[in-house]
Amino acid sequence: MDVAGILQQNLTDVRNQMDSALRRSGRAADAVRLVAVTKYARLEWVRELIALGVRDLGESRPQQLVERAEQLDTDLRWHLTGPLQRNKARRTLPYCSLIHSIDSLRLLERLEVLAGELNLSPQLLLQVNISGEEAKQGFTPEELRSAATQLARLQQVQVAGLMTMAPHTSRPEETRPVFRGLRELRDELADQLQGRWPLTELSMGMSSDFAVAIEEGATMVRVGSALFDGLEQPATGENH
Ligand SMILES: *Cc1c(COP(=O)(O)O)cnc(C)c1O
Numbered sequence: 109m110d111v112a113g114i115l116q117q118n119l120t121d122v123r124n125q126m127d128s129a130l131r132r133s134g135r136a137a138d139a140v141r142l143v144a145v146t147k148y149a150r151l152e153w154v155r156e157l158i159a160l161g162v163r164d165l166g167e168s169r170p171q172q173l174v175e176r177a178e179q180l181d182t183d184l185r186w187h188l189t190g191p192l193q194r195n196k197a198r199r200t201l202p203y204c205s206l207i208h209s210i211d212s213l214r215l216l217e218r219l220e221v222l223a224g225e226l227n228l229s230p231q232l233l234l235q236v237n238i239s240g241e242e243a244k245q246g247f248t249p250e251e252l253r254s255a256a257t258q259l260a261r262l263q264q265v266q267v268a269g270l271m272t273m274a275p276h277t278s279r280p281e282e283t284r285p286v287f288r289g290l291r292e293l294r295d296e297l298a299d300q301l302q303g304r305w306p307l308t309e310l311s312m313g314m315s316s317d318f319a320v321a322i323e324e325g326a327t328m329v330r331v332g333s334a335l336f337d338g339l340e341q342p343a344t345g346e347n348h
Contacts, residue, residue: 114338115156122318122334129322140322143187143311145332147172148341154180157335166208166330170200177203189330191245194218201230208233208271208311208330211245213258216265223264233271233311238289241275249293256297260304269309269327270294274317283317287324 109117122142130139145166146154154165158181167173168190177186185205192200192207197219210216210232223230237246247255259267272290274283290312298307313321315334322329 112156116160118335118337119160122331125319129319133323140326141328143328143330144335145330149336170196174200174203197222206231209235211235213255220262220264229266231266231268233269235271238272238286239275256300260301267305269307271311280317280320284320287312287321291325
């Protein structure tokens, strides 16, 4: 099979698994959005995905997101899934449809000011370290609970919801408590915020665990390697 055929097959498989998970959990067929994470994908593969109808693309490095956003169609939605250094924010912000990886109040406050200067209303997700692993980025649940006042005060940036990453495991079922934990934290925070930010979006689930995340209420899954299965990945750094 050629590259287009492999991508089409993988995309169909992922979509079918998403549909089954939605059905199993009694959720609407359009309740979850697929974000294709292209950080390790060659540009030609990304072009093929776009030709296959994919419109939501995720990159973990701001620089690669900006480069690709400039090279590709303008009707795409770019999702930043990795850390945003404060000194890269001005250049990156105009290209992002959604930033999944807000991990500190300092960054939030910087973006609030910057968005005002640029006259933008960027959509953001707060990344939460639910699993408590030391290496994981993100707010602790406790930090978010005590940040409600600051969150409620934001005007320019739009806090759309929460994001988390589950620990790596070969048994997807083990990720369920993490995804459930994010949903419960969302419910709690939305209550605390009294409607200021309904926090409707839950970005959770990757190639190995997106079905479990959907069963636990994900509204966006971030899928990379499952889409590129069977294709030869370029070495890091050679992919643009
Ligand atoms: C790389 C990455 C993904 C995609 O991971 P796969 O396991 O390749 O599907 C999703 N979310 C984040 C934050 C990532 O960095």
